[in-house]
Amino acid sequence: MYEDLAEWWPLLSPPAEYEGEAADLLPRLDIVPGAPPATMLELGAGGGSLAFHLKRHFRMTLTDRSPGMSAVSRAVNPECEHVLGDMRSLRLGRQFDVVLIHDAIMYATDPEAVQATLRTAATHCRTGGTVVVLPDFVRETFEPGTDHGGSDAPDGRGLRYLEWSWDPDAADDTYLVEYAFLLRAADGIVSVAHDRHVEGLFARDRWLGWFAEAGIPASSALDSFGREIFLGIRNGSAAGPAV
Numbered sequence: 001m002y003e004d005l006a007e008w009w010p011l012l013s014p015p016a017e018y019e020g021e022a023a024d025l026l027p028r029l030d031i032v033p034g035a036p037p038a039t040m041l042e043l044g045a046g047g048g049s050l051a052f053h054l055k056r057h058f059r060m061t062l063t064d065r066s067p068g069m070s071a072v073s074r075a076v077n078p079e080c081e082h083v084l085g086d087m088r089s090l091r092l093g094r095q096f097d098v099v100l101i102h103d104a105i106m107y108a109t110d111p112e113a114v115q116a117t118l119r120t121a122a123t124h125c126r127t128g129g130t131v132v133v134l135p136d137f138v139r140e141t142f143e144p145g146t147d148h149g150g151s152d153a154p155d156g157r158g159l160r161y162l163e164w165s166w167d168p169d170a171a172d173d174t175y176l177v178e179y180a181f182l183l184r185a186a187d188g189i190v191s192v193a194h195d196r197h198v199e200g201l202f203a204r205d206r207w208l209g210w211f212a213e214a215g216i217p218a219s220s221a222l223d224s225f226g227r228e229i230f231l232g233i234r235n236g237s238a239a240g241p242a243v
């Protein structure tokens with residue numbers, strides 16, 4: 001999805017679908033009215049659909065490991081800085097007021113990947129700054145289910161998808177999301193693609209332990225969509241050097 005199908009992202013998950021999530025998130029981030037915009041680093045920013053709604057409030061640096069997804073975001077958010085990099089190992093050598101990891105964090109599928117990603121977040125967050133992480137599910141909130149959607153482009157292309165989340169083994173740390181895509185080209189020819197995503201699933205207490213270990217002790221809450229939202233505050237002893 002994030003390589004061969006990246007150019008389809010605006011038809012799969014356009015900025016309009018992220019307005020509610022941004023409206024839920026913004027009040028949690030203590031924006032000071034009248035103060036200069038705070039800086040925000042997003043890890044795994046994808047096509048920049050959420051960032052589209054945040055960039056009025058923050059000076060944003062958007063990172064992703066997929067060149068295709070980053071190209072989509074550059075078109076949607078030309079005023080934002082874009083950097084290619086893996087959230088487990090990225091090192092920019094500077095710090096931000098807020099570090100956000102939204103719906104990319106589920107691609108950390110083992111504890112080492114989560115820990116490495118939280119170290120990246122801590123390393124790039126100033127002391128007293130905020131790290132926000134929004135996994136689609138924690139072990140306690142996981143529900144199998146289906147979703148569907150898609151849209152049309154002015155050039156005649158169209159996409160429709162079915163998304164099916166299920167967990168073949170409740171004892172391990174992952175679940176599966178199967179996507180079935182119908183892709184209509186501008187000439188009307190329709191093709192089909194299947195994409196299987198393996199995503200991480202960890203209990204809330206394990207998450208909170210990993211945040212504390214990384215030097216960003218966190219609290220968790222459910223957002224208005226019933227999704228876990230971890231808010232960590234970077235203390236003075238984040239793991240590793242500041243940059």
Ligand SMILES: C[S@@+](CC[C@H](N)C(=O)[O-])C[C@H]1O[C@@H](n2cnc3c(N)ncnc32)[C@H](O)[C@@H]1O
Nearest residue numbers: 044046047048049050065066069086087104107
């Ligand atoms: C669901 S998309 C993010 C969509 C984004 N929230 C938006 O508003 O458009 C997930 C993204 O995570 C990225 N990703 C997955 N694993 C990553 C990693 N290890 N480092 C950086 N990006 C990663 C993928 O390339 C993909 O663009």
